[in-house]
Amino acid sequence: MLNVLNVSIYLFIFLLGIIIGSFLNVIIYRFPKHISVAKGRSHCPNCDIVIKQYDLIPILSYILLMGKCRNCKAKISVRYPLVEFLTGILAVFIVFFNGLNIPSLLIFILTAILIAISVIDIDTMTIPYSLLISLIPVAGVFAYLEGDIVGHIIGLFAISLPMYVIMNIKENAFGGGDVLLFAVLGFMLGWKNILLTLFIAAVVGAIIGVAMIRINNENMKGKQIPFGPYICLGAFISIMFGNEIIAGYLSMFHL
Numbered sequence: 001m002l003n004v005l006n007v008s009i010y011l012f013i014f015l016l017g018i019i020i021g022s023f024l025n026v027i028i029y030r031f032p033k034h035i036s037v038a039k040g041r042s043h044c045p046n047c048d049i050v051i052k053q054y055d056l057i058p059i060l061s062y063i064l065l066m067g068k069c070r071n072c073k074a075k076i077s078v079r080y081p082l083v084e085f086l087t088g089i090l091a092v093f094i095v096f097f098n099g100l101n102i103p104s105l106l107i108f109i110l111t112a113i114l115i116a117i118s119v120i121d122i123d124t125m126t127i128p129y130s131l132l133i134s135l136i137p138v139a140g141v142f143a144y145l146e147g148d149i150v151g152h153i154i155g156l157f158a159i160s161l162p163m164y165v166i167m168n169i170k171e172n173a174f175g176g177g178d179v180l181l182f183a184v185l186g187f188m189l190g191w192k193n194i195l196l197t198l199f200i201a202a203v204v205g206a207i208i209g210v211a212m213i214r215i216n217n218e219n220m221k222g223k224q225i226p227f228g229p230y231i232c233l234g235a236f237i238s239i240m241f242g243n244e245i246i247a248g249y250l251s252m253f254h255l
């Protein structure tokens with residue numbers, strides 16, 4: 001039901017989401033360079049000028065500055081407002097489907113960290129361990145609230161352990177970051193939903209991988225495609241709708 005109160009709550013959640021998205025941009029930029037996120041103000045990467053407070057308003061500043069640095073007119077990546085918008089819209093999405101409650105808050109924290117992990121993985125082909133470790137308490141509380149601790153502990157190993165074995169047999173099959181990501185996500189989601197996560201990641205990864213090779217096969221030669229973003233997408237769909245998807249799938253076989 002969309003009334004004035006609901007609309008203002010969603011608007012507030014969206015604004016909160018884009019502010020957190022703007023903090024995610026700082027993490028995405030600074031973590032791979034090992035710069036502290038707490039210290040120092042943001043600089044323009046081109047002219048190094050300290051960016052003014054009023055030019056740091058999520059999304060709005062990008063539009064007002066028309067995507068250029070106020071001082072040197074260097075282009076600002078459209079990725080900054082996109083990350084902010086994505087974080088805001090997903091916050092609204094989570095509350096819309098899951099309500100305003102503690103599990104929704106935990107799902108949102110997970111989603112925010114997964115956005116940062118995805119973009120960093122695309123940039124650097126690595127997943128920072130510190131981000132994975134920050135997920136552990138979130139996963140622990142979520143698993144505790146869901147109950148079925150055994151199912152969550154099986155989830156911790158269900159994909160990560162076979163991947164770890166394969167990684168040790170066949171070099172460069174996956175990165176260690178992917179294995180740890182599956183471990184933490186498996187603990188949070190439980191064994192059924194982490195299997196669904198792998199399935200979604202593999203299917204979407206294969207479709208996009210083939211499409212990208214078709215579009216520019218020359219540029220793609222020898223280029224590694226990160227798997228992290230697909231795992232993150234699979235995990236998000238699984239944590240939001242996994243139980244319904246699995247129940248629907250099983251009902252097809254009258255189980």
Ligand SMILES: [Zn+2]
Pocket residue numbers: 044045046047048049069070071072073074
């Ligand atoms: Zn500049």
